[in-house]
Amino acid sequence: xxxxxxxxxxxxxxxxxxxxxxxxxxxxxxxxxxxxxxxxxxxxxxxxxxxxxxxxxxxxxxxxxxxxxxxxxxxxxxxxxxxxxxxxxxxxxxxxxxxxxxxxxxxxxxxxxxxxxxxxxxxxxxxxxxxxxxxxxxxxxxxxxxxxxxxxx
Numbered sequence: 001x002x003x004x005x006x007x008x009x010x011x012x013x014x015x016x017x018x019x020x021x022x023x024x025x026x027x028x029x030x031x032x033x034x035x036x037x038x039x040x041x042x043x044x045x046x047x048x049x050x051x052x053x054x055x056x057x058x059x060x061x062x063x064x065x066x067x068x069x070x071x072x073x074x075x076x077x078x079x080x081x082x083x084x085x086x087x088x089x090x091x092x093x094x095x096x097x098x099x100x101x102x103x104x105x106x107x108x109x110x111x112x113x114x115x116x117x118x119x120x121x122x123x124x125x126x127x128x129x130x131x132x133x134x135x136x137x138x139x140x141x142x143x144x145x146x147x148x149x150x151x152x153x
Contacts, residue, residue, distance in 0.1 A: 031112065034091030039098050041114035045121040048110040049129035051136050052076075056105040062131065065138055065145050069131030076128060078105045085109055103128055 028046050035041050055062055062076040079097055081090055085106065094112055097104050103113040103124045111128055113121040138145050 028085055030091045031085060031094050034095040035098055035112065035114055038092075038095035039114055040116075041098070042116045043114070043118045043121045045113045045118070045125050046110060047113075047125050049125060049132065051132035052105055052128050053108065053110050055132050055136060056107045056109075062105065062128070062135060064127075064131035064135065066131055066134045069127050069134070072124065072127045073103065073131060076103055076105055076111075077101060078107055080107045081109075 032044050032046065035044050052062065056078045060078050062073075062078065064070045064073050064075075077097060079093065081087070081093065083089055094104070094106065098112060098114050102115055103111055103121075105111050105128075111125060113124040113128075115121045115124065135145070
């Protein structure tokens with residue numbers, strides 16, 4: 001229902017202390033807090049891009065086959081959590097990987113992107129989903145994707 005969010009749906013959470021607002025926040029709130037604490041992030045988006053999430057179930061990384069995705073993303077690692085995203089380990093594991101990448105996928109759960117501005121994390125998330133759409137459909141052709149796209153290897 002993200003397309004129907006209203007200002008009252010936004011929950012402000014204190015990064016330094018735990019207060020009552022955490023009770024209303026999604027379970028990923030502790031992952032967000034860890035990303036802010038352990039990286040240079042000033043903006044974060046956690047999303048469930050359909051094609052990227054689908055490919056995360058079978059791939060260990062997504063390497064874009066389109067020029068924009070190749071330029072913007074290079075590659076997107078897919079990490080597997082042995083416990084749920086609301087576990088105590090998830091915030092540390094996700095934030096550690098985001099020290100080296102601006103966007104990652106959690107297998108079967110969606111993406112986390114970090115940057116300096118909301119526009120940039122939105123662009124990263126949109127580029128990921130667009131690239132995943134192309135990759136998904138090209139995989140279905142059975143052709144050599146790298147050869148067909150002409151991208152550097």
